[in-house]
Amino acid sequence: MTDPFPSYAALRENEPVMFDEELGYFIVSRYDDVKATFDNWQVFSSENAQAPVRPRGAAATTIMNDGGFTAYSGLSARIPPEHTRLRAIVQKEFTPRRYKKLEPTIRENTARLLTQMLSHPDARGDFLKDVAVDIPTITILGLLGVGPEMVATYKKWSDSRAAMTWGDLTDDEQIPHAHNLVDYWTECLRLVKNAHDQLENNENGDNLVFDLVQAQSTGSEISDHEIASVCYSLLFAGHETTTTLISNTIRELLAHPAEWQKLIDDPSRIPTAIDETLRFSPSIVGWRRKALEDTEIGGVKIPAGSNILLLMGSANRDPGTFEQPETFDINRVNARNHLSFGFGIHYCLGNMLAKMQDKIVVEETLKAAPGLRLIDAEKIEFGDNLSFRAPTSVPVTWGENK
Secondary structure: OOOOHHHHHHHHHOOOOEEEEEEEEEEOOOOHHHHHHHOOOOOOOOOOOOOOOOOOOOOHHHHHHHHHOOOOOOOOOOOOOHHHHHHHHHHHOOOHHHHHHHHHHHHHHHHHHHHHHHHOOOOOEEHHHHHHHHHHHHHHHHHHHHHHHHHHHHHHHHHHHHHHHHHHOOHHHHHHHHHHHHHHHHHHHHHHHHHHHHOOOOOOOHHHHHHHHHHHOOOOOOOOHHHHHHHHHHHHHHHHHHHHHHHHHHHHHHHHHHHHHHHOHHHHHHHHHHHHHHHHHHHOEEEEEOOOOOOEEEEEEEEEOOOOEOOOOHHHOOOOOOOOOOOOOOOOOHHHHHOOOOOOHHHHHHHHHHHHHHHHHHHHHHHHOOOEEEEOOHOOOOOOOOEEEOOOOOEOOOOOOO
């Protein structure tokens, strides 16, 4: 994951649809093939999107079964008509009005965290840990009615979810994560029960969980288990990938000082810079689908039941779609054509919220620390994971050049 892009280029050129024996997946690397597969949900199902890459061991399975863990995907692994029904209900809550209400708090939190980082006496920080982790976590917890004091706990649970679903853990390594997932799911159920209690007591719970419970009470077809599953998904997807987006945006801009200077000169270019980051260095580089029938992709036969890994990180650098794709260019006119939020019926529901948070962070960083610089950019490493390309740190300095 630290630098997969040369391998992606070789795949696109030599074997754009190949079967990986070790993974047991067909790997799809060209833009047109990835986009078409996303769009054809009737043939390429999302039902395996949240399945563990490595099956759970006996001990972890026992822990989760005994703990009542029955969490399921909020939306990304569901298929129509179930997906259609739930998305229609949930997307009503992702409104510009709700985002606008969140914006002052996001900006205030960003300014506070930047001030804390910039007060370090050695003029060094880690933008990932000092700023990028807390911003989207506090935001999504607030959206779901949870206080900021729970940030560390939810982050721990989310790390366990990523490790259990997309990692390659031994049976023994799975055990602590299994306990965390039981706690995580129990909390999601508690949030739904709390919302019901508020509704019964005529209290006004101004959060997404309360709104979904209220919608249920007025006839919307969504169960408590489905609401809890939406919480389970949002509490992960709503911050993990946004933390990475913020980290990668700052990292890429500082790694390309001329592009950073363009934003200092003209902050109105920030939205395009964010889209270019999403294209050039996305949080998610691979996502899964399953063939429901004998079919083909790019002229390669795909038997029914086959697992497929769509490499958005490769598609985003396909020279057939993007001119000079290996160049990070915030003036790129078609940067928004990236596939980092997917495509089709499963297009990321929270994309606007993620981009809004990233925009605020870049704006506040340009104001507070225009002289920010990366430390040893070439030494930044990324976690080992099938789908997520997240830096383990983003070391920065604002001290004098030496």
